[in-house]
Amino acid sequence: MTPVFQFRMVVDTPPTDAQTVALVALPDTPGVEVAPEEHVGVVWFDRSAPRLATAIVSATHDLERVGLRPIRVEPRDQVTIPEAAARLGRPAEWFRSWLTGTFAEPGAPSPVPMRPAGQERFFSWDDIESWTRERLDPDLPDGPPVLTAAALVLRLRRVGHGVDGLPELLGLIGIRP
Known part of the structure; x- marks a missing residue:
């Protein structure tokens, strides 16, 4: 999946x-x-x-x-169990059993206290991702650092054209233009 x-x-x-x-x-x-x-x-x-x-x-x-x-x-930031499961490439029911059902354990993320949308409760994505990495999948790929790097790349695309010495600066992170 x-x-x-x-x-x-x-x-x-x-x-x-x-x-x-x-x-x-x-x-x-x-x-x-x-x-x-x-x-x-x-x-x-x-x-x-x-x-x-x-x-x-x-x-x-x-x-x-x-x-x-x-x-x-x-x-x-706020995700339902099916959204979190989809992000992690897992079936929703498998993930639901870890958070609220059969395998629910102390320390699992709790739903965010807010108005419910239908039957699904919302969870903090950061909490779910951290907990999943700790308890279920230590090799979970792509975390918030990817979003941070993408935001920096988009900003660099916007402002980098006029920067004197940009090739040298990129060399600081190992990029050789």
Whole structure:
């Protein structure tokens, strides 16, 4: 089962109606939101990919194809058990049994105290990811460092063109242009 990564990408301008229609037609793109007070748009992704980095790169290319420039990537913080299971590439019922059912153990993440959405309760993604890495899968790939690195790369794409000495700076992290 291919994991589904959920994240949002902030774009530099609110999408036009035509861009919104094009984005909503993409597979794995559930929604577009405009933040007029910030003069930006936000595109929510549920992207199937083997790794989070791959999902972010493909979402970036999709945004650029419709004429939008991504400036930031952010996690979706609150997840249901099925969403968490999809991110981790596990069946929802298997994951549910660890969190609330047969195998529930002390120390497992608790639902976030908030209004329920239907029957599903929400959990903090950071809590679930940390607990899963500790208790169930120490080799869990792609954590928050991938989001941090992606955000830095998007920022560098935006500001790096005019930086004198950029090749030398990239050498600090082992990138040789």
